[in-house]
Amino acid sequence: MAGLLNKKKGRQGAEIPTASMADIAFLLLIFFLVTTTIDVDTGIGMVLPPKLEEDVKPPPVKERNMLKILVNEQGQVLVEDKPASVSIIREEVKKHVLNNGADPNYSESPKKAVVSIKTARGTPYNAYIDVLDEVWMAYFELWDSEARKLGYPDYKAYLEAIGDGPNEIRQKIKAQISIAEPDKA
Amino acid sequence: MSQHFKKKSKTSQEIPTAAMPDIIFMLLIFFMVSTVLRETTVQVRTKLPQAEAISKIEQKRLVSYVWIGPKKLGNNRLGDTAVQIDDALIEDVGVIRTIMWRKLNETPKLIVSLRVDETSEMGIVLDVQQELREAGTLRINYSTKRFVSL
Known part of the structure; x- marks a missing residue:
């Protein structure tokens, strides 16, 4: 036994070459780095209204302060009871929010302006998202122009500048989007 | 020198x-x-709609997913619309409030990401939202892809 061991020890180059070990590990590392795609979730954020108590009615909103958007089963849109295309919603929302009491059909002030989106139960989700997207884009564009008034290139730059501080633009122009429940059939 | x-x-x-x-x-x-690969096998098809006004969810740990879409049946066939949370299909929408209420207790700042197939109808989405209101998980996110103009 001893002789066998001695023989083995005596042989040259019996060790495993470890020079390429680093390369193998590197390859594995690169493989993991490439394959683990950290896909960032994107979407439209919303905050649902809290549950109402049984006998409490939702706060009243004046008719003129509410911009009603209705989407039916076919994905057709009514804005303030008038047939409309999805593409005009953005301008309508902007006009509604920035009205400041000028036109009696639109809102009294940006703080009071509410956009209500109502769908039927059979409305395709796609159509709803299209409408919601347009409404949000209108608010984003309003915030962008507010940020430009304050001397920032856009709203994103403003957000970065204020950090955790109070957001004056959001306080001035609140995004108040209400998702109305469909009528009971 | x-x-x-x-x-x-x-x-x-x-x-x-x-x-x-x-x-x-x-x-x-x-x-x-x-890199935590917490993969759940999604049993419903969720082809997400596209949108422009999107934001990123920064804190992934706060996110809980709800999948809504037609059930995958194999052979590329699709069944009825179903709701899936975690690994299980939800038979009765009414149990969502219990599930979500428990999740909210674990993570108080929970964001519910709704991954809804673009062909789904609003009825089921609104039912789920109603349940989320009951549970008190008010922060939601309609998962959408970035709009790419053709």
């Missing part, structure tokens, strides 16, 4: 590479551990 060079030449100039694999293995293990 020349003296200085002389001194240096005496010592071995090679960087010891024996520890190199260990360092790289450490890195490798770090990446393998830190």
Whole structure:
């Protein structure tokens, strides 16, 4: 036994070459780095209204302060009871929010302006998202122009500048989007 | 100056590479551990709609997913619309409030990401939203892809 061991020890180059070990590990590392795609979730954020108590009615909103958007089963849109295309919603929302009491059909002030989106139960989700997207884009564009008034290139730059501080633009122009429940059939 | 060079030449100039694999293995293990692949097999098809006004969810740990879409049946066939939370299909929409209420207790700042197939109808989405209101999980996110103009 001893002789066998001695023989083995005596042989040259019996060790495993470890020079390429680093390369193998590197390859594995690169493989993991490439394959683990950290896909960032994107979407439209919303905050649902809290549950109402049984006998409490939702706060009243004046008719003129509410911009009603209705989407039916076919994905057709009514804005303030008038047939409309999805593409005009953005301008309508902007006009509604920035009205400041000028036109009696639109809102009294940006703080009071509410956009209500109502769908039927059979409305395709796609159509709803299209409408919601347009409404949000209108608010984003309003915030962008507010940020430009304050001397920032856009709203994103403003957000970065204020950090955790109070957001004056959001306080001035609140995004108040209400998702109305469909009528009971 | 020349003296200085002389001194240096005496010592071995090679960087010891024996520890190199260990360092790289450490890195490798770090990446393998830190990338949590919490894969749930989604049993419904969710082809997400596209939108422009989107934002990123920064804190992934706060997110809980709800999938709504037609059931995958195999052979590329699709069944009725179903709701899936975690690994299970939800038969009765009414149980969502219990599930979500429990999740909200674990993570108080929970964001519910609704991954809804674009062909789904609003009825089921509104039912789920109603349940979320009951549970008190009010922060939601309609998962959408970035709009790419053709």
